[in-house]
Amino acid sequence: MTPMTYAALPDLVLEPLVRNALTEDMGTFGDITTRAVIPAGVTYQAKLNARDEGVVSGMQIARIAFHLVDPSLKIDTLVGDGSAVTKGQTLMTIEGAASSILMGERVALNFAGRLSGIASLTAQFVAQTAGTKTRITCTRKTTPGLRTVEKLAVLHGGGFNHRFSLSDAILIKDNHIAAAGGIRAVLDATKAVASHMVKVEIEVDTLEQLAEVLEVDGADNVLLDNMDTPTLIEAVKMTEGRVVLEASGNMKLDRIAEVSATGVDYISSGALTHSAMTLDLGLDF
Incomplete structure (x- = not known):
């Protein structure tokens, strides 16, 4: 390297x-x-x-x-x-x-x-993604006070960085969806206030939720949370490149090659910083 x-x-x-x-x-x-x-x-x-x-x-x-x-x-x-x-x-x-x-x-x-x-x-x-388009990215699961240097170390290893802070981008997770009244409600609210300079990502747990996200529009990226490999393959087919797909949840080293072969754009793993x-x-x- x-x-x-x-x-x-x-x-x-x-x-x-x-x-x-x-x-x-x-x-x-x-x-x-x-x-x-x-x-x-x-x-x-x-x-x-x-x-x-x-x-x-x-x-x-x-x-x-x-x-x-x-x-x-x-x-x-x-x-x-x-x-x-x-x-x-x-x-x-x-x-x-x-x-x-x-x-x-x-x-x-x-x-x-x-x-x-x-x-x-x-x-x-990163080595496990060879031959695919998938990029490896970290998360905000970093040591308090050391986020800058730990994310820098991810770059040194050939990976990419996710958000550095809550103000970097809008990331709508399951708790936001539950508290705000559903996928349509959170995306409509986001479109009403988000700057044109801010990317929007939304987390989904099922293909049904993914379908709703695609119908509503307003998300740049979709985080596919804790999906098995066949479901990830179907998610890639459903989106047809309309949004950036990030696979996340229990992404251990021995699963990376399999997940990257599905065609997702990113794999995020907190293990890069919390378990190294x-x-x-x-x-x-």
Whole structure:
């Protein structure tokens, strides 16, 4: 897998997240262990190494973490975010005051390991869609406060992003439909107030609901929730490309190839961000 070609986020967007994490880790009096055992003036070169294979994300954040601790550290990023790596590969070198490297180590590894895990799982999902038009997308099931970087990691894994917030698009779910009085009622209400710049998606559980959505009109996308594969195939036939179709609900890795073969446009999975295992990374002096 090659690195994604889009521009990285500006450091200033990511710095507040990293600064908060460093402040949490430093506690009320900083790294008392390092101050006690590392003499002033001791310098080292450390290597951030992959201890397993996967797809890397969080290298930009790791660099920010070390530089916030000590701007004089010399950092060489050898592998960019979005790159596939092998076990034992060196991703970054950090050279300078040993105390500074040690103080930034945990925060850098926490971010890079977590985000690389998301990117790696996303890449596995994407691989299962080979030969189809289906795109893999994440959801809002993210760690509070870390949505931006976790969704960035999905991009690094070759996936796509769903809404970042409730204000990005109109997504009408089953509870909205129940509370507002039905599919026609919610779509009519939406058409009355929605900006021409805002996309509208509506969730359906059955083909009968899908048929009603198509009759009423007003939806750009339809979320097909918890449908089995034969039902998804029929949904694709019914819509004939009139709306974008997103399959969702219990979308695990072992089902992605089958679902993408139905012809849906997107498969959304909360597992990308809420169930990804941390990629094993380590910092070695």
